[in-house]
Amino acid sequence: MMNQRIDPVPSGAVVAAADDLTKVYGEGEARVIALAGVSARFRQGEFTAIMGPSGSGKSTFMHCLAGLDTPTSGSARIGEIDLAQLDDARLTKVRRERIGFIFQAFNLLPTLTALENITLPAALAGQNIDRKWLDHLLATMGIADRLDHRPAQLSGGQQQRVACARALASRPAIVFADEPTGNLDSRSGAEVLALLRSASRDMGQTIVMVTHDPVAAAHADRALFLADGRIVHEMPRPTTSAVLEQMKHLDAHQPSASL
């Protein structure tokens, strides 16, 4: 069916890594430290949830790691490439060729059909998509009969599945999902999470998901908890209740931390 090696055990090569990442916004009085030195490794086929309360820096962390934002110091690597060393053009190229994105607001292009949206990253990179792989993906995502529809003609869940297919289609080194279930009802959300789960397990796709939803985090292989710009906890095989517990704990400390 496919030449991807299936490796259910997330112990493969390091696909992405952050080393002592810091990110500071503003200067003087308005200075805000969003990341205060974050290090993490993401291995082949691993599905990681990044959790944390609002303002914990989890989005900033993802943005820096995904080449959407540049860190103030430290390094963010995708494979052997240190994103911090790249200019905008090279960063763009890395995003195009090695990274997939899933957004909370779906962010499909309204003028393109579902299929065109899915093949958009490959088209931007000037690559051809392996047709067999694409068919497989479409079947998995359950949108094979919606390909000629425009986003406005699709339900939210369908749109997000198209967005998932878009992120996975070019088989990027890593997929970043930013609150992928945030705009969905619980059933559609569960479908999308199951798809991500299976992409990681069955296709060996490395996925990093930012979320504040413990149910979503429970689908991941592990959860990283951020607070005040630092990783404060790592939880392997998270469950909803364990994550919830950890979050309560973090929330309890939040006020003191911010003072």
Place this chain on the structure above:
Amino acid sequence: MFRAAFRTLRSQFLHFVMPAIAVVLGVGFATGSLIYTQSLDEAMTLATITSQPDVSVIVRPDASPGSPDGPLDDRLLDRLRALPGAAAARGTAEGRSFLVGSDGALVGSLGWAGGVNYVASADGRDHRYPITAGRGPHDRGEIAVDRRSAERAGYRVGEQVRIVVNGTARDARLVGVFTAHDPRLTAGGSLTAFDTATARRQFSPTPDGYTAITLTAASGTSEEILAERAAKLLPPGLEAVTRSALDAEAAPADDKLSMLLLGFAGIALFVSTFLIANTFTMLSAARAREHALLRAIGATRSYVMRLVLAEALLVGAIASFAGYLLGIGVAAVLNTLFGTTVDAAPPLRFFTAGPLLAAFAVGIGVSALSAYLPARRASAVAPVAALRTGSPATPASLRRRNAAGLAVTALGALLTLAAIGTQDLLYIGPPVLMVGLIILTPLLAMGLAKAARAPLTRLAGMRGTLAAENARRNPRRSGATATALMIGFALVCTITVGISSLSHHAEQEAENRMAGDLRVTAVDFADISADTAGRIARLPGAEAVTPVIDAPIRLADDRFLQASAVNPAGVARLGALTVLQGSLEHLDDGVAVTEDAATAHGWKLGSRVSGTFARDERKIDLPIVAIYDGPDTFTPALLSTRRLPTARTAADRPFISAVFVKAAPGREGALRRDIQRALDNPALLVQSRAEVRQEAGRPFVPLMNIMYALLSITVLIGALGVVNTMSMAVYERVREIGVLRALGMDRRRVGVVLWLESAVISVLGAGLGVVVGSLIGAAAVLSQEGAALVIPWTRLAFFFAAAVAIGVLASLGPGSRAARIPMLRALRSPVE
């Protein structure tokens, strides 16, 4: 209301920049035209009123034809002078007199080059022409000229100067320089003063006559009473006209210029309405939720509508003010632009009520009018929209609009086609066609974008697909944007096709009228003297010479025969005529007619042509000695100059339209130089066949350029419309652009998508404009009888390319702004 509008304006400042600029340009153009034409009118009126303050009543030949003019002589002058209530009477002998500058060129505006008589009073001065240097002229060898012309010509008192009177150039001594209040000077002409005897010989119908007699009313006598008394003394054919009637005659006749300028300003304003409407539509859509919220908390529909209209009014008011300031600059430009042709720039009056009122009325009116529909649509938003999330309501279907557009376009096309046969339809057909196309542009925009999708995708991959899709996602806006470009380019092309054809036609005509190798003609308003042909004939290398003199004949059956008098031997040797029957040998004793004329009048060789010369009613009765065919100049009938009645008076002087010359083989160049040297008259042009052709087309070049200059404003506004649309597109699609950037589209390509979209819209506007403009131009040309259609393909292709280039250039600004959008902020943008 206005405070809220003002706040919106401030916060959305950038969105209003383009529409405001469009209004500023339109208002500036309109007020500039008004300021200029008003200043011109006022200057002319002022000049007329203040000119020759001593004139209360003028006695002159009346305009009625047929009645012989009574003598305007010294006896009449004495009797008029003796009238009770006449303080003074003066005989004037005026005509055309050209001054040759020290550079050999004629000075000033030729249409206003006057020769006048200097009447020294007891103290040796003429109060009508006060001398500022030197003295008044005493005899034929002396002249005085107005100060400005003397300066322009580079002459000082005491110098020998050259003048041209009645077609002859001669030298005279400049003995004085004067100033004068005279409309001819205001219009950029020159005045040359002669002593009265010389002036009478030159200009009066009879050597002891005048061209007019002016009376000065004594204090206590009104012009009307004086005119009445004078009229009683006058023989038939003369009239006494009061000063006020005279001034009324001189009232600005140049309404055409102001109509033309205002017409073009109107077009510019019309085009800007599309830009304004686009902006307000976009803002209404972007602020639909805000308006819905207002409605939800209790604002009425009309409140929301007034809110939007108030914004338009504010934009209009601010833009009107700026437009007025621009108008002052435009007036100055127009003043120099047209001032150079008439060589007189009137002082501009910058702040008068008319233009000021017009500026604000037009600016505010245009803004409010263009914002009306968007405002109504904005007010129609349902309060519940405030609670809805997601995409805004889909716009209304275009089906009805498209059907109407198709119908109107078809009607317009039919009417335009029909105009080829019925000229009057030219004023209806093309406008209807344009309106139809304007209605239809959304459909066309969708169609073109759809058709362009595949080729653009092949050409530019995903960028092409996105560009084509974006161009059709808001067909109304794309259509309105294309419309703005279309109107400008349609007019440019209509004018290009029209004027090119006219110019070609004129060249062809000129060539058809040409005979021999060289042609001598007088510049506009000047004459060829009677001895010109004779002088040329005496030059070595002049093989054949003939003048062509107008000699219209009223036939016995009251029909007119536009005959010309020529030198029979000259015409025969010129070799321009094909004699079909008879011979030109006996033309001295007969008439030659063209075959067409012979057919029309039922003449044969030997028939007698009898009637009277239209000029002086003298009888003519001659046999037809030849039937011929030849260039238009020599049609439809010829007779010998010897048959012309000899001129009894200066007014009878025959009008020589041209002198044709055939040179001995190889002598053309030398002969031409000899003629120029012999005549030594800058008011005469000596031209070869090629130059005659060129000369005929020459006046069309500046005409076309002026049209282009006037239309450039409209085209500029069209281009601003594209900038505006692309800016709005960037504003609306911030998030999409963010997504594309995140997915790996680099900055350059973001710009490329935008300029491809812009190119699609511009191709639509330019293509429609060029095609429709050319068609309308062609219809206009074909509706003129005898005109041949000339389509300047390269120029039209250039306009098309220019229009597309404008579109692409217009997208560069918004494109680079789009490329600079910070990606993360774009991704978080709430805008759909």
